[in-house]
Amino acid sequence: MKEFSFNQATAKYWPLVDVVKGCAAAGVRHVGLWREPVAEYGLSRSAALVKDAGLSVTSLCRGGFFGEDDWYDDNRRALDEAAELGAPALVLVCGGLFGRPLAEARDRVAGGLEALAPHALDVGVTLAVEPMHPMFCADRSVVASFAGALELCAPYPAAAVGITLDTYHVWWDERVFELIAQAGDRIASFQLADWVVPLPADVLVGRGLPGSGHVDFGPLIEAVLATGYDRPIEVEVFNAELWARPGEEILRDTIAAYQSVMV
Template sequence: MSLARFSLNQWTTRYWPLPDLAAGCAAAGVTGVGLWREPVAEYGLARTAKLVRDTGLSVTSLCRGGFFQRPDAIAENRQAIEEAAELGSPVLALVSGGLPEGSRDLDGARRRVADALAELAPHAGRYGVRLALEPLHPMYCSDRCVVSSLDQALDLTAPLPAAQAGVMVDTYHLWWDPGAYAAIARAGAEDRIALFQVADWVTPLPEGVLTGRGMLGDGCVELRRFRVAVDETGYTGPIEVEIFNDGLWAMPGAEALSLCLDRFARHVT
């Protein structure tokens, strides 16, 4: 497999300005980028859409929506869907959000996710955007994501049209789950895989787990096994490299991209 499916998630090179990122990807032969709403808003939505078009890039996802415990979640997610459509992104990544402050009602929080998806999916469909519900590692359950397994994500999206609501397979968050590969096969059978992201898990975790994702090949995840499992479902879409790591963020953007491309070729393809 060539690097044609490689996509650089913007947060992997977090401090690389958008024009430089676009030019650097084009120079490296990278055609896919996953964008984040905050830097897009800072640069300007219309300017960003023009920049990626002019550079010949495809936006593989927009990160992120979700966080359904917030009072303004539905309105904010409707806006995120519309932003994804303007950027030409087929996918809006969703992190469900955790428990509301002071709450211990985990079942209620998960019902809120189901209700929000049901309300947002038709809006996504009207804009040609697919919601990608991402399960996160259980350590994030209280504050960031009450959806901790791929099977949970599939159960939550099951009542909705697959063209409007799918799931994200992220190696960093799923590698620990003994049911992950069966769930990937299920996701493929149900036509629910909207996006595939890769990062590694390093031990011990750095201080501050949000920025502790490992460079591909530096940790314990069977990255190629995940890729083969996802491919065997018939998924042929982009594979985003999304790594939150202080050391990587300190590198010049072009150098970080070069390292990602090398490790992707060695450990994923």
């Protein structure tokens, strides 16, 4: 079975130290980290904590938000942070409109990748553009399709600019298997989350553990692995009800959910 990585956003309120200890105790060897809790604990301390526990970092989230005034400096810092943590990919949530026309907002994303790609290569971290579901286009990411994300990546080597592929955002796309094959080695991070209905009022926290909703995981996982993807697979679930539970329970149930769709 492909190795599992626990993205700490799945247990949002579980402190970083406990995430790492819990994963190590459960035999989970990989974690996906977020910048805010890493900064709170300290970057160098976080890197040492993960290393001393025998874990690896599969991704760091997030960079992007290219509509912000300080996008360039912040994303360079994020790349440096990922490199220090040993994360091969910086997940990019590219940002919404920020009061701009859609075309202009997308141009800013393209310009941001052009500006950052050399530094990504220098530090050995891939800028991993995450195509998001179109319902997030206005506020979270104007990169609202898998095809659009691949177009943004095309001018750059895969080591510099790739894709974060999250099943929650792409499962519905009638071209998804064609696009996975086209992406090939550009898939820098692969994340699982399920689509559950009814969606809550806050759609951001409406994801489900794999196997709890409507995503057909088997064919998607097979298609990604067929590209030669050789990194661990993360489970990243934003769910307010899940977050209210103890971290150990969340990890236990996340492992079980992962195993259920990987059989």
